[in-house]
Structures are given as C-alpha cells and as structure tokens.
Amino acid sequence: MKLKIDNGTALSRYVAAIYWSTITMTTIGYGDIVPITDLERIYVSIVTLISCGIFGYSISQIQEIVGEIQRKSETFNKKMLALNKLMNSRQLNKKIMYQVIKYYEYLYKESDGNLEEEGLNMIENLPVSMRDSIKFEMNHKYLYSQKIFSLNFTKPFLNELSMKIKQLKIGPETDLYQLGEFDKRLFFVQKGSIALYIKQSHNQKEYSILNQIYLFQLFTHF
Structure with a gap:
C-alpha cells in the first residue's frame, strides 16, 4: 500500500524493480526507511551503486597494500635466512654476523626512506x-x-x-672512520645518533664509548 507499485505506470514499476534489484544485490536494505517517489528510488539506486563501488575499491586497495607488505617481508626473511646459512657455514665471527644482520634490518626498515632520496634527486634537476x-x-x-x-x-x-x-645515510654498526685515520669532513646528525668509541683490546670490554652525538649536533675527526 505504501509503495503503490501496482497502481503506478510501467515506468514507475520499472524504476521500482531497478531499486529493488540494486538494494537486494548490495544487501543493504534499511527496513522501514524506503524511497517513495520514482525520483527518490533513482537517487537511492545511484548513490547505493557508487557507495558500494567506492567501498569495494577501498577494500581492494587495502588488500593490495597488505599483500605487498607481506610479500616484502617474506622476501626479506628468505634473504636473511640464506645470508645466515652462508655466514654460519663459513663460521664467521659472531660480532661480524651481528653487524651484518643489524645493517640489513636497518635497510629494510628504512626502505621507505628512498622517497627522500628521490626528492633530493628531483631538487638537483631544478x-x-x-x-x-x-x-x-x-x-x-x-x-x-x-x-x-x-x-x-x-x-x-x-x-x-x-x-x-x-x-x-649510514646504518647501525657502521664505522665512519677508524682510529689513526685522518678525515677533514664535518658531520651534523640529522636523524638518530653517533657513538664515538675507542677499542680496549687489553680489557674484557671490546670498546669504551667516549661520547654520544645526537640530533643536530656537530662532530668531526681532525
């Protein structure tokens, strides 16, 4: 009685059928709040299709992003497993193995930082x-x-x-220079920190930290 479809024109019944099929297909019927006129049904049908399309596209993009993250993680883990097997088979020093692993973990975590490098390259072309x-x-x-x-x-x-x-850009466990080397460069720490240390071969400790350089601080070696 409320919809008055039986008494309507052929066009009105056709619009009502399109509305019904759209709402049924998208499974978003909303109870007693329904469009009454043909114009309302057309509007709701269009908005429903657009909304469902946007929602489906958003879900698809999220799945693609998550899938890409998982693929990158799996590829990295496989490479690290191969690297660990190689270093173990060659019986490398544990400290060197630790440095290598930490360095590649840093590169993996900072892989999105390549955007900054691309930005710097673009600046050079200005x-x-x-x-x-x-x-x-x-x-x-x-x-x-x-x-x-x-x-x-x-x-x-x-x-x-x-x-x-x-x-x-330098990773963890990386030496800028060794004791006895002469370096004229000045360094400003833009991100992270730098440790200045000296080896203690005669002591149980392998090295002793002399100073820690933090954000925007200056250090040099001359």
Whole structure:
C-alpha cells in the first residue's frame, strides 16, 4: 500500500524493480526507511551503486597494500635466512654476523626512506637559482646553530658553505672512520645518533664509548 507499485505506470514499476534489484544485490536494505517517489528510488539506486563501488575499491586497495607488505617481508626473511646459512657455514665471527644482520634490518626498515632520496634527486634537476634557494633553506640552520661557525665566519661565507652540505645515510654498526685515520669532513646528525668509541683490546670490554652525538649536533675527526 505504501509503495503503490501496482497502481503506478510501467515506468514507475520499472524504476521500482531497478531499486529493488540494486538494494537486494548490495544487501543493504534499511527496513522501514524506503524511497517513495520514482525520483527518490533513482537517487537511492545511484548513490547505493557508487557507495558500494567506492567501498569495494577501498577494500581492494587495502588488500593490495597488505599483500605487498607481506610479500616484502617474506622476501626479506628468505634473504636473511640464506645470508645466515652462508655466514654460519663459513663460521664467521659472531660480532661480524651481528653487524651484518643489524645493517640489513636497518635497510629494510628504512626502505621507505628512498622517497627522500628521490626528492633530493628531483631538487638537483631544478633551475640553479631555485635549487640553491632550497638547499639554503634545508642546510643553513645546521651552520647557524653552531657558535664555532656563527662567531668566526661571515654570513656570505656560511651561505655559500650551506650549498656544499651533502647527505650521507649510514646504518647501525657502521664505522665512519677508524682510529689513526685522518678525515677533514664535518658531520651534523640529522636523524638518530653517533657513538664515538675507542677499542680496549687489553680489557674484557671490546670498546669504551667516549661520547654520544645526537640530533643536530656537530662532530668531526681532525
């Protein structure tokens, strides 16, 4: 009685049939709240199809993302298993094995960081004036935050020096330099921390940490 389908025109009955099939197919019937007019039925049918399409697409994308993560994890685990078998068969030193494993775990966790490297490469392809402006904005804060630079050098020199800063990504258990080596480079820690240590061959401890360098701190070796 409420829908008045039997007394309607052929077009009205056809619209009602489309509405019924759409709601039935998508299994989202909502009880006593139903469209009455043909225009309402057409509107609800269109919105239902669009909504279900968007929902299905979203679920598909989530499944694809989860599947990609699982595939990457399985591939990494297989490679690490092969690497462990190789190192064990060659009877490598446990410390070296630990360093290798931690390094590859770091690379795996930081694999999304490749986007940053791609961004830096894109900056290099910009016009010179634009590229220099971006480099200055990214790097000058490291120089101006250190009194050894701000008190001893002019701003034009520091601005020029900021263009020379290059990014270096290193993993855990990696030595920047060994005792006795001479290195003229200056390092600013942008992420993570760096440990300065000295080996203690005569002691039970393998090394002794002298200092720990954290975010935005400066260190060098000369």
